[in-house]
Structure formats: structure tokens, C-alpha cells
Amino acid sequence: MAQVVPNTLxxxxxxxxxxxxxxxxxxxxxxxxxxxPRFRGRHRLHVHANGLEKCVGCSLCAAAxxxxxxxxxxxxNTPENRVSAGERYARIYEIxxxxxxxxxxxxxxxPFDAITLGNDFExxxxxxxxxxxxxxxxxxxxxxxxxxxxxxxxxxxxxxxxSHS
Amino acid sequence: xxxxxxxxxxxxxxVAFAYTTWLERKVLGRMQRRFGPNRAGPFGLxxxxxxxxxxxxxxxxxPSAAHEIPxxxxxxxxxxxxxxxxxxxxxxxxxxxxxxxxxxxVSSLPISLILIFALGSIGIYGYIVGxxxxxxxxxxxxxxxxxxxxxxxxxxxALSVLGVVxxxxxxxxxxxxxxxxxxxxxxxxxxxxxxxxLLGGIAETSRPPFxxxxxxxxxxxxxxxxxxxxxxxxxxxxxxxxxxxLSSLAVTLFFGGWHFPWVPSLDKFGPIWFCLKLAILVNAxxxxxxxxxxxxxxxxMRFGWxxxxxxATVNALVTALLVVWVK
Numbered sequence: 001m002a003q004v005v006p007n008t009l010x011x012x013x014x015x016x017x018x019x020x021x022x023x024x025x026x027x028x029x030x031x032x033x034x035x036x037p038r039f040r041g042r043h044r045l046h047v048h049a050n051g052l053e054k055c056v057g058c059s060l061c062a063a064a065x066x067x068x069x070x071x072x073x074x075x076x077n078t079p080e081n082r083v084s085a086g087e088r089y090a091r092i093y094e095i096x097x098x099x100x101x102x103x104x105x106x107x108x109x110x111p112f113d114a115i116t117l118g119n120d121f122e123x124x125x126x127x128x129x130x131x132x133x134x135x136x137x138x139x140x141x142x143x144x145x146x147x148x149x150x151x152x153x154x155x156x157x158x159x160x161x162x163s164h165s
Numbered sequence: 166x167x168x169x170x171x172x173x174x175x176x177x178x179x180v181a182f183a184y185t186t187w188l189e190r191k192v193l194g195r196m197q198r199r200f201g202p203n204r205a206g207p208f209g210l211x212x213x214x215x216x217x218x219x220x221x222x223x224x225x226x227x228p229s230a231a232h233e234i235p236x237x238x239x240x241x242x243x244x245x246x247x248x249x250x251x252x253x254x255x256x257x258x259x260x261x262x263x264x265x266x267x268x269x270x271v272s273s274l275p276i277s278l279i280l281i282f283a284l285g286s287i288g289i290y291g292y293i294v295g296x297x298x299x300x301x302x303x304x305x306x307x308x309x310x311x312x313x314x315x316x317x318x319x320x321x322x323a324l325s326v327l328g329v330v331x332x333x334x335x336x337x338x339x340x341x342x343x344x345x346x347x348x349x350x351x352x353x354x355x356x357x358x359x360x361x362x363l364l365g366g367i368a369e370t371s372r373p374p375f376x377x378x379x380x381x382x383x384x385x386x387x388x389x390x391x392x393x394x395x396x397x398x399x400x401x402x403x404x405x406x407x408x409x410x411l412s413s414l415a416v417t418l419f420f421g422g423w424h425f426p427w428v429p430s431l432d433k434f435g436p437i438w439f440c441l442k443l444a445i446l447v448n449a450x451x452x453x454x455x456x457x458x459x460x461x462x463x464x465x466m467r468f469g470w471x472x473x474x475x476x477a478t479v480n481a482l483v484t485a486l487l488v489v490w491v492k
Contacts, residue, residue: 011456015196024198 034149037158040102040117041146043095045138048085053139054114055093056086064109069099086112093135098128113161119148170271171252178251182405183213189451196455217398225394230300239298240392240399243291246284247406253277254413255339257423257435269423269435270339278336281414282323285369288403289315292378295400296388307387310462311378315369317469322365324477328358328484329418342422350426352419357480359419361473366411368469370404372450374457377465412446413439 026033035041046054057074075091083089107116120142125131151158187202187209194201202209227236255270274280289312296308329351333341345351352359368375378387389400416422420442423435431438460468 008457012452015452015456018198019192019195021198023195023200025200027200 057090061106235298239295243403246288299391318368325361327481
């Protein structure tokens with residue numbers, strides 16, 4: 001019982017001390033915290049150095065997807081219309097980001113490292129239809145860039161498909 | 166003339182209420198190493214206005230079982246009594262301006278202290294009626310909890326100012342303030358009374374650590390469970406204005422009201438000193454909220470009846486004996 005008053009005063013001291021320290025809150029839209037090297041954000045599709053798409057339309061990503069959010073419709077490459085490096089290419093490649101759980105199984109399943117999960121996380125939209133990304137949108141560089149942390153600072157191994165994309 | 170003063174005082178109190186919420190969130194944020202509101206306007210200064218617009222535009226949910234008239238009247242009653250208490254609180258010396266005399270308080274009654282306590286007791290009806298009229302079990306449980314607490318602590322609150330009344334020889338707040346200027350500010354001789362008054366007052370305005378009526382982190386909101394929109398806002402307003410009333414009452418009774426210590430010539434700036442003292446007390450309330458954990462219900466009751474009430478009674482008796490003996 002005798003400790004009540006000093007302990008109460010001690011509590012006041014603790015809170016008063018915090019007033020003179022800097023707040024720890026990160027002011028998000030102005031300051032974007034860098035994402036980690038293995039962060040899984042919105043998907044990217046990649047092309048070879050000669051401009052041909054890496055995706056061959058094999059649908060392995062769609063098969064691996066637990067949320068069933070990837071839709072691939074493949075078509076044959078012809079000599080006049082050569083899109084990808086393989087026999088076939090993805091005529092339609094859509095990802096429904098409102099269903100995607102960003103597990104990264106698609107990039108693990110892909111035999112050609114054609115799809116990887118990028119760094120973008122600011123992908124909210126006012127319309128649900130806008131969350132269905134088609135092939136052109138996935139191939140383009142993302143408009144909104146988020147800062148990426150320096151990879152050399154982390155000693156966790158970076159998978160091949162990440163380090164070369 | 167008094168009507169104009171009324172209007173000014175009521176509006177000032179409303180603004181003070183709005184910016185007390187802002188101050189509370191800001192100070193609380195700083196004490197928890199956050200920023201607090203900082204988006205609406207510079208330093209988040211427009212936040213109370215944004216909140217008001219949001220509350221007014223929000224649909225006022227109405228439970229189908231609720232009793233319409235008491236349901237609507239309850240928050241109005243609470244807010245009215247909280248605002249009306251300001252009528253008797255003196256905030257200045259009184260001035261003569263272009264032949265008109267502006268009194269230092271809207272009305273200087275011979276029983277103003279009793280009036281404030283009476284209004285506080287009527288305000289409790291708002292909580293009872295609000296909980297009851299909602300026809301919801303959480304509301305009625307919450308209003309029972311609230312009323313038990315408020316009624317218990319009102320006893321010690323009223324007893325704690327008895328010492329001040331005995332020393333000031335008056336129930337008129339203006340007289341009490343003037344008496345403090347001629348003798349000594351009453352927080353020195355009435356230190357026990359001040360402690361009991363502040364502790365009882367915190368419980369009476371249901372501020373943390375005695376915020377059992379709401380207990381936001383532990384219980385359903387209490388008597389205002391079924392309220393939303395501006396009706397809920399009125400309850401919230403009543404709570405904050407009660408806090409301001411209580412702080413100004415503490416300033417008036419214990420800290421010399423609008424007087425400046427030692428320099429009587431500075432008394433003409435009465436409202437400034439009054440607001441300054443008020444701001445310090447309100448900040449102390451916020452500081453208390455940030456620092457102390459909430460009491461359990463049995464602890465609350467035990468503290469009220471077994472510690473505060475005896476302390477207030479003994480303080481009143483000793484003061485009475487001393488006052489008679491000194492005479």
C-alpha cells in the first residue's frame with residue numbers, strides 16, 4: 001500500500017519523458033519504407049533481351065495458383081507472328097489481383113522465370129475491374145515506384161529468378 | 166446584455182470542447198510517441214471541424230425497439246446540463262464598457278455552487294434515460310454501471326468542497342474567488358479537499374483511469390451503445406464539457422479563479438489567467454489518461470466509499486472545527 005503513491009508518480013514520469021522524444025510513426029504517403037529484397041508485390045512479366053516474351057503459355061503458373069487468379073490462353077507462334085521464344089505464347093495472360101494472395105507460387109512454378117513478383121504494393125483501385133491486370137499491363141514497367149532496400153545489406157539468399165529479373 | 170454574454174460563453178465553451186478533443190489526441194499521441202492528428206490543416210487543427218462534419222452527416226442509427234422521445238432527449242439533457250453549469254462560473258472581474266457593466270459571470274447567484282452540483286446530478290439522468298430508452302441489454306447494463314459510479318462519487322465530490330465553503334463563508338463562487346484573493350488560495354489549506362475533489366471529479370466525468378462507463382478497450386461502450394452520429398456526439402460533448410466544467414470549478418474553488426497571484430493590478434486580464442489555469446488542469450487530465458491503467462469495478466467502488474468518502478468527511482469536519490476555533 002505504501003508503494004501506491006511513488007508508483008503512481010513513476011507512471012506520470014514515464015509518460016512525460018516520451019513527450020520530449022521524437023514520434024516513431026512513419027508518415028506513410030510522404031515516406032515510403034523501402035521493401036525488402038524478397039518482398040512479394042504485384043506481378044511482372046519479363047521479356048528476353050531480343051524483345052521476345054519469356055512466357056510460353058504453359059499455364060503452370062495458373063495450375064500452381066492456390067487462389068486461382070491467373071488465366072492463360074495460349075496460341076501457336078507462327079513465323080509471321082513470333083511473340084515468344086518457345087513454340088507457343090500466351091495470347092491472353094490475366095491476373096486478378098483482387099483474388100491474388102501474393103504467395104509467389106507462380107514464380108516458383110514458372111520454368112522460364114517469365115513471371116516474378118515485383119515490389120509494387122500500392123495497387124488499390126476504385127473499381128474491381130481495374131484490378132484485373134492483362135498482359136500489356138504486366139509487361140510494362142510499373143508506374144508507381146516504391147523504394148527497394150539495398151540487397152547487399154541482407155544476407156538472406158536471393159533466389160535466381162529474383163536476382164536476375 | 167446577459168443574453169449576449171450567454172451566447173458568447175456557450176460558443177466559447179463549444180470551441181473549447183472541440184479543441185480539447187484535438188489537444189487530447191495530440192498530447193496522448195505525443196506521450197505514446199505518435200503524432201496524433203496531423204492531416205487536416207496545419208498540425209491537424211481542422212480535425213475537430215472535420216469530425217463535426219462527419220458526425221452530423223452520419224446517419225443517426227435508431228434501434229426499432231427504442232423509446233423515441235426519451236432516446237432523443239437523453240443526449241440533449243446531458244449536454245444542456247453540462248453547458249448550463251458555465252452560467253455561474255466567474256471568469257473575470259467585471260468591466261464597464263461604454264456605460265454598460267459586463268459582469269464577470271453570467272449570473273452571480275447566492276447558491277451557485279449548489280446549482281452546479283444540482284445540474285451535475287440532473288446530467289446523470291441523461292445517462293440513465295439514454296441507456297434505458299435504447300432497449301438494449303448492453304445499454305442498460307452500461308447505464309447501471311455509469312450511474313452507480315457517478316452517484317457514489319458525487320457524495321465525496323460534494324463533501325470535498327464543504328471545506329472551501331466553510332473557509333469562503335459563502336456558496337457564491339464570486340465571493341469564494343474574492344475571498345481567496347484577500348486571504349490565500351484554498352489549495353494550500355484545503356489540500357486534502359483538492360485531492361478528493363480532483364479524484365472524485367475524474368470519476369464523476371468518467372475520465373480514465375475511472376472510465377468504467379466506457380472502458381473502450383474492455384467493454385461494450387456502455388449507456389451510448391445504441392447511439393451514433395451527432396446523438397453520440399452530444400454524449401461525447403457532455404463528457405468533455407463536464408471535464409472542462411470540473412476543471413474550471415477546481416480553478417475557481419482552489420486556485421483563485423481569475424486572479425493573478427501577488428499582483429492585483431493584473432486582475433483586469435482575468436479571463437486570460439482563468440483560461441491558463443484551466444488549460445493546465447485539462448492537460449493534467451490528459452496526462453493522467455496517458456499514464457494510469459483503468460481500475461477494476463470493485464476497486465473503483467472500494468476506493469470511492471472506503472478512501473475518498475472518509476477522507477472528505479474528516480477534511481470537512483476538521484475544517485469546520487478549525488474555522489470555529491480560529492474565530
